[in-house]
Amino acid sequence: MTVLLDRGCNTNTAHSAPVLRERGQREVFCGLTGIVWLHRKMQDAFFLIVGSRTCAHLMQSAAGVMIFAEPRFATAIIEERDLAGLADANDELDKTVQRLLARRPDIKLLFLVGSCPSEVIKLDLSRAAQRLSKNYSPKVRILNYSGSGIETTFTQGEDACLASLVPELPSDDSSNPSLLVVGALADVVEDQFRRLFEQLGVGPVRFFPSGSADNLPAVGPNTHMLLAQPFLSETARLLEERGAKRLSAPFPLGVEGTRAWLKAAASAWRVSDTKFESVIEMPRARAEKALERYRNTLSGKSIFFFPDSQLEIPLARFLSRELKMSLTEVGTPYLHKDHLEQELAMLPQDIQLSEGQDVDKQLDRCRAERPDLSVCGLGLANPLEAEGLTTKWAIELVFTPIQGFEQAGDLAELFARPLRRRMRLAV
Numbered sequence: 001m002t003v004l005l006d007r008g009c010n011t012n013t014a015h016s017a018p019v020l021r022e023r024g025q026r027e028v029f030c031g032l033t034g035i036v037w038l039h040r041k042m043q044d045a046f047f048l049i050v051g052s053r054t055c056a057h058l059m060q061s062a063a064g065v066m067i068f069a070e071p072r073f074a075t076a077i078i079e080e081r082d083l084a085g086l087a088d089a090n091d092e093l094d095k096t097v098q099r100l101l102a103r104r105p106d107i108k109l110l111f112l113v114g115s116c117p118s119e120v121i122k123l124d125l126s127r128a129a130q131r132l133s134k135n136y137s138p139k140v141r142i143l144n145y146s147g148s149g150i151e152t153t154f155t156q157g158e159d160a161c162l163a164s165l166v167p168e169l170p171s172d173d174s175s176n177p178s179l180l181v182v183g184a185l186a187d188v189v190e191d192q193f194r195r196l197f198e199q200l201g202v203g204p205v206r207f208f209p210s211g212s213a214d215n216l217p218a219v220g221p222n223t224h225m226l227l228a229q230p231f232l233s234e235t236a237r238l239l240e241e242r243g244a245k246r247l248s249a250p251f252p253l254g255v256e257g258t259r260a261w262l263k264a265a266a267s268a269w270r271v272s273d274t275k276f277e278s279v280i281e282m283p284r285a286r287a288e289k290a291l292e293r294y295r296n297t298l299s300g301k302s303i304f305f306f307p308d309s310q311l312e313i314p315l316a317r318f319l320s321r322e323l324k325m326s327l328t329e330v331g332t333p334y335l336h337k338d339h340l341e342q343e344l345a346m347l348p349q350d351i352q353l354s355e356g357q358d359v360d361k362q363l364d365r366c367r368a369e370r371p372d373l374s375v376c377g378l379g380l381a382n383p384l385e386a387e388g389l390t391t392k393w394a395i396e397l398v399f400t401p402i403q404g405f406e407q408a409g410d411l412a413e414l415f416a417r418p419l420r421r422r423m424r425l426a427v
């Protein structure tokens with residue numbers, strides 16, 4: 001385990017407070033979790049996890065559902081004889097895919113999703129995807145990515161999935177600019193943003209991932225890319241290699257973040273300030289009103305973020321600036337300083353930023369702070385609650401629509417609810 005203290009002055013961020021870097025025991029979900037929201041978004045895709053019974057159980061409990069009539073994810077279980085090398089795992093996988101695609105002609109895009117067990121036995125899913133594609137392409141595209149928990153955190157599953165799709169995106173050679181919004185958003189949020197962009201005259205706008213494999217967004221040198229999620233570093237890198245240009249912006253959380261995010265696109269399209277302010281006036285006013293009712297509950301309360309979703313820094317910015325919460329430690333699994341440049345510049349200077357995790361040391365720091373609210377993974381929530389600390393599950397922040405003006409109140413509610421529950425219990 002190593003601990004590095006990095007002074008921000010060697011970076012391009014305006015945040016100059018030291019960043020505590022830790023490498024040690026971590027308490028996070030693995031990248032398979034992303035399938036829970038991705039399978040809802042990508043309507044004709046299927047996620048075949050090549051993993052163990054543990055992976056299957058994780059998926060069923062994370063999804064909060066039992067498998068019903070026509071699921072869009074499943075686990076091909078690696079049995080003991082596969083692990084012992086007694087069976088040819090590739091043959092077994094080919095047969096499983098054949099049975100699946102014969103039964104499910106609606107599948108247009110099949111992801112073979114690697115796991116810790118498939119990585120341990122060194123099952124090469126990239127070769128498997130290429131081999132299977134020869135049989136099923138063009139009717140079914142077969143891709144692969146890793147959701148293994150060996151070195152990843154749970155939102156990296158979406159990054160890995162979208163990164164595997166980037167080479168499949170058609171080329172856009174048009175000389176007219178287009179906007180590509182990158183990162184899975186709930187349909188309701190996507191519709192709201194689409195309407196706002198239309199009113200601003202920004203477009204054409206495409207969303208990635210799209211709802212259908214037949215409608216993948218095109219990308220090219222005149223594509224402006226606006227990240228909707230802060231955990232898509234590999235996807236963004238690959239899109240930049242395809243010519244897309246990233247618009248630097250905070251993330252669309254809260255009134256301020258949403259306004260600045262929309263403004264980044266509006267500025268690229270040279271929308272006048274007057275038009276911009278008039279288009280956002282009503283939704284912005286609604287969002288500000290929605291936040292008002294949470295200020296009493298949240299203002300002045302201290303909050304500690306364990307590293308989990310990679311949303312921590314944008315959330316900390318929203319909670320400190322718009323709801324006047326007091327930030328103690330803001331931990332994040334990875335600190336992508338380019339993508340978070342504007343977020344970091346908006347954070348107070350006196351907070352502790354940390355990257356990575358050495359969970360026991362971080363728990364000690366949290367206990368010493370005794371924050372009013374701790375945002376953490378499920379594994380830490382129960383022990384902290386037992387010690388009298390109030391917690392918020394980070395995973396809920398990814399499963400809930402929180403982006404945009406209309407969701408600003410819902411986002412504040414997610415933090416206010418555990419505090420109200422604690423107050424009721426204390427009475």
Ligand code: SF4
Pocket residue numbers: 030031032051052054055056058114115116117147148149150
């Ligand atoms: S991929 Fe690894 S961490 Fe995730 S459920 Fe399977 S065994 Fe566990």
